Amino acid sequence: MLKLERVSKYYYSGTNIVQALRRIDLEGNLGEFIAITGESGSGKSTLLNVMSGLDTYEEGKVFFNGKDISHYTLEELEHYRKDYIGYVFQEYNIIDSYTVYQNIELALTIQGYSKAQKHNRVMKLIDQVGLSHVANQRASKLSGGEIQRTVIARTLAKDYQILVCDEPTGNLNEEAAKGIFRILRDISRDKLVIVVTHDVSLVDAYATRKIRLYDGEIVEDSLLAQATEVSTKAAEPRLSNTKLSGSIAIGLGNIATAPKKTLFTLFTIIFMLAVVFFVYTAGVIERSKAFTADNPYFLNTDPSRIILTKDDGSIFSDTELSALSLIDNVRGVFNNDSVFDSVFITRRYNTETLWNDFYLFKPLPSLSLDDRDLVEGRFPEAEDEVVVGNFGVYEIDDEIPVANDYLLIKSQSLDTSQFVFTVVGIVAEPLDLKDDLHYFYLANSGLEMIAPTSIYENSQIQININGTEKYDMATDTWITPQMDDTVAVGDRTYGISYTSWVKIDDSLADGEIMTFDMMYFDFCRNFGYKKEITDDFDAGLCDVPDFIASHVITYRAITTYESDKPFEPLTFLSRNATDSDQTMKLYMNRSTYLHFFGEESYQVTLIVRDTFEGKQVVKELEDLGYKVFYPSQVVANDEAVDVVVRNTVITLLVSTIIAVVFIVGYFVLRKLVFSKLKDYLIIRSLGTSKKAIKRIIRAEIFFVTFIAVVSIMAFLIISEYYLYAIPEVIRFFRWPDYLVLGLLVVLVMDLMAVQFTRSIFKASVISALKGVER
Numbered sequence: 033m034l035k036l037e038r039v040s041k042y043y044y045s046g047t048n049i050v051q052a053l054r055r056i057d058l059e060g061n062l063g064e065f066i067a068i069t070g071e072s073g074s075g076k077s078t079l080l081n082v083m084s085g086l087d088t089y090e091e092g093k094v095f096f097n098g099k100d101i102s103h104y105t106l107e108e109l110e111h112y113r114k115d116y117i118g119y120v121f122q123e124y125n126i127i128d129s130y131t132v133y134q135n136i137e138l139a140l141t142i143q144g145y146s147k148a149q150k151h152n153r154v155m156k157l158i159d160q161v162g163l164s165h166v167a168n169q170r171a172s173k174l175s176g177g178e179i180q181r182t183v184i185a186r187t188l189a190k191d192y193q194i195l196v197c198d199e200p201t202g203n204l205n206e207e208a209a210k211g212i213f214r215i216l217r218d219i220s221r222d223k224l225v226i227v228v229t230h231d232v233s234l235v236d237a238y239a240t241r242k243i244r245l246y247d248g249e250i251v252e253d254s255l256l257a258q259a260t261e262v263s264t265k266a267a268e269p270r271l272s273n274t275k276l277s278g279s280i281a282i283g284l285g286n287i288a289t290a291p292k293k294t295l296f297t298l299f300t301i302i303f304m305l306a307v308v309f310f311v312y313t314a315g316v317i318e319r320s321k322a323f324t325a326d327n328p329y330f331l332n333t334d335p336s337r338i339i340l341t342k343d344d345g346s347i348f349s350d351t352e353l354s355a356l357s358l359i360d361n362v363r364g365v366f367n368n369d370s371v372f373d374s375v376f377i378t379r380r381y382n383t384e385t386l387w388n389d390f391y392l393f394k395p396l397p398s399l400s401l402d403d404r405d406l407v408e409g410r411f412p413e414a415e416d417e418v419v420v421g422n423f424g425v426y427e428i429d430d431e432i433p434v435a436n437d438y439l440l441i442k443s444q445s446l447d448t449s450q451f452v453f454t455v456v457g458i459v460a461e462p463l464d465l466k467d468d469l470h471y472f473y474l475a476n477s478g479l480e481m482i483a484p485t486s487i488y489e490n491s492q493i494q495i496n497i498n499g500t501e502k503y504d505m506a507t508d509t510w511i512t513p514q515m516d517d518t519v520a521v522g523d524r525t526y527g528i529s530y531t532s533w534v535k536i537d538d539s540l541a542d543g544e545i546m547t548f549d550m551m552y553f554d555f556c557r558n559f560g561y562k563k564e565i566t567d568d569f570d571a572g573l574c575d576v577p578d579f580i581a582s583h584v585i586t587y588r589a590i591t592t593y594e595s596d597k598p599f600e601p602l603t604f605l606s607r608n609a610t611d612s613d614q615t616m617k618l619y620m621n622r623s624t625y626l627h628f629f630g631e632e633s634y635q636v637t638l639i640v641r642d643t644f645e646g647k648q649v650v651k652e653l654e655d656l657g658y659k660v661f662y663p664s665q666v667v668a669n670d671e672a673v674d675v676v677v678r679n680t681v682i683t684l685l686v687s688t689i690i691a692v693v694f695i696v697g698y699f700v701l702r703k704l705v706f707s708k709l710k711d712y713l714i715i716r717s718l719g720t721s722k723k724a725i726k727r728i729i730r731a732e733i734f735f736v737t738f739i740a741v742v743s744i745m746a747f748l749i750i751s752e753y754y755l756y757a758i759p760e761v762i763r764f765f766r767w768p769d770y771l772v773l774g775l776l777v778v779l780v781m782d783l784m785a786v787q788f789t790r791s792i793f794k795a796s797v798i799s800a801l802k803g804v805e806r
Contacts, residue, residue, distance in 0.1 A: 114719020
């Protein structure tokens with residue numbers, strides 16, 4: 033069965049060479065119970081390890097069933113041991129975190145047994161060695177005798193042809209030792225059992241043959257009893273390989289049986305991933321900040337605003353606007369986008385200074401806000417509701433009267449009640465009272481309401497008057513074509529640029545414009561309606577109703593994109609002004625106002641959350657062929673170098689931190705994984721192949737990593753909905769980011785698995801186990 037010819041074994045220690053075995057010749061056959069005795073250091077364990085393929089040798093040959101295994105590779109020796117050799121260690125041969133059942137089941141899993149087959153066989157073996165009462169008890173709580181019987185049962189889980197035992201009773205009392213030898217004697221009836229022992233009395237009582245070693249040589253080989261004759265073919269073992277499912281099962285079992293190490297590993301991976309997530313997010317946020325708050329074209333450079341036009345300058349159709357609103361990360365489309373470049377002013381009485389303070393606001397869309405932005409309150413829903421920044425002036429339910437700041441002069445009597453909004457929400461604002469502009473978030477309906485004032489701000493009002501024109505004549509009578517043939521009919525167009533705004537007066541009918549007499553006095557003078565009217569002091573000389581009745585007056589508003597609008601006839605009304613401020617206004621109802629100062633969608637603003645989302649939207653819009661202008665990302669010439677340097681520094685810093693985290697995490701995890709080296713060496717000693725062990729390690733590492741990833745993703749998802757103190761992270765990750773991060777994690781974990789596997793197989797099982805024990 034097993035034959036050694038002139039086998040010698042040497043150990044090397046520094047410059048010293050020690051010969052452990054010297055030209056050993058030995059044969060063993062099925063049915064024999066061979067006991068190897070000798071003094072400590074005589075080479076007993078070394079001989080046992082060489083015979084079982086657990087250790088190498090330098091000279092001679094070893095034959096198994098007539099086949100020379102002297103030149104087997106490490107992998108071939110692993111198969112030899114897995115298929116034919118069962119080994120019972122003196123110490124360190126049991127996985128402490130496993131139960132009795134799991135230790136025995138391990139051997140069957142390695143051999144590829146099914147779950148049903150394993151259970152029946154394990155229970156039979158447990159009963160055979162008398163351990164039914166501790167079947168589910170951890171090995172760390174077993175007595176010495178129970179541990180040895182567990183190991184023997186695990187060894188018997190496979191029908192090995194050869195069973196080798198190294199001092200199986202060394203740590204047991206006499207009664208327990210006898211029990212072990214009785215089991216070994218029963219096993220030897222159809223196997224070759226080889227035992228190293230110091231207990232000569234037990235050898236004589238139970239062994240069939242005794243071999244004594246001295247100084248690495250056999251000095252005695254005695255026959256003690258007749259061996260049982262066994263057919264080699266009848267004892268042929270079940271040859272099998274560890275299945276993938278078995279490797280995964282062992283890996284997952286290792287996770288469950290060592291909860292403290294698993295939790296520490298889990299927390300380490302979670303910490304690594306959390307740092308990577310937040311550091312990467314911080315880098316994205318920094319790189320996505322607006323480059324400048326100053327722009328020569330647009331006052332409002334808020335990151336929520338993307339400006340869009342068409343190459344041909346045509347109007348956006350309803351279909352196009354609808355399609356734009358469906359683009360990912362677009363929260364809304366606003367066609368009267370000039371409203372975002374207006375500034376609104378309010379006057380608030382200061383009870384401490386007894387003086388009016390003025391505050392300026394830039395309107396922003398409330399669609400760009402999320403729940404986490406709110407300090408208190410809610411988002412605006414009605415057109416007269418607003419959310420403002422928490423700069424310490426306004427509270428919920430306060431009313432803010434505002435007016436378009438265009439051409440207004442701050443004075444203590446300034447009327448800012450063009451629009452009145454009620455505060456319904458407060459948001460965090462990185463500004464203070466010293467800043468000129470503050471946040472002012474409106475619903476779309478509110479933006480629509482104030483938008484015409486912004487269009488008006490950038491428009492020119494023109495009034496065309498057609499009728500009589502007075503030339504220089506010496507008369508003080510009213511001049512009409514019927515009274516004097518020297519008077520010619522003519523027309524003039526006047527640009528009304530001195531009005532501060534058009535005032536809404538819904539008491540007027542559609543198509544009516546009402547203003548005060550002073551404006552018509554100027555028309556009379558400029559038109560030459562009566563020669564005596566030379567300045568405002570002569571205003572009373574003009575009969576306004578007569579002037580209106582005797583002339584055709586038409587009106588138009590030249591807006592940013594519609595400069596060729598026709599003049600339209602309207603009904604002009606006039607009355608005496610009661611205060612000087614009224615002379616600066618035109619009055620019309622809302623419908624007439626929108627008719628002139630509403631504008632088609634030549635230029636629109638797309639509303640996004642911030643620059644991170646904005647950049648993605650800009651790219652998609654450019655791919656669709658639109659002309660895109662993103663004010664927050666415009667870089668002034670004198671700032672270009674600073675922006676490049678800033679982004680480079682951010683990228684390097686983020687990359688360095690992530691690299692350091694992965695390196696540190698790798699070494700921490702490596703130490704954790706290597707703390708299980710003994711367990712994996714025991715698994716290897718059972719004949720597990722290198723490939724199977726690598727699969728087991730990968731299953732263990734990657735399953736813990738999977739739990740870590742799921743845990744941190746669940747935490748981030750929950751935090752983004754419920755724990756608003758935690759910054760948003762997930763939305764900054766797109767699938768390429770997850771792919772890169774996933775590949776990086778897989779690479780680190782797989783590198784660890786490969787290195788750990790190499791450590792397990794870099795030396796013989798015995799040498800490696802001795803190294804672990806030391």
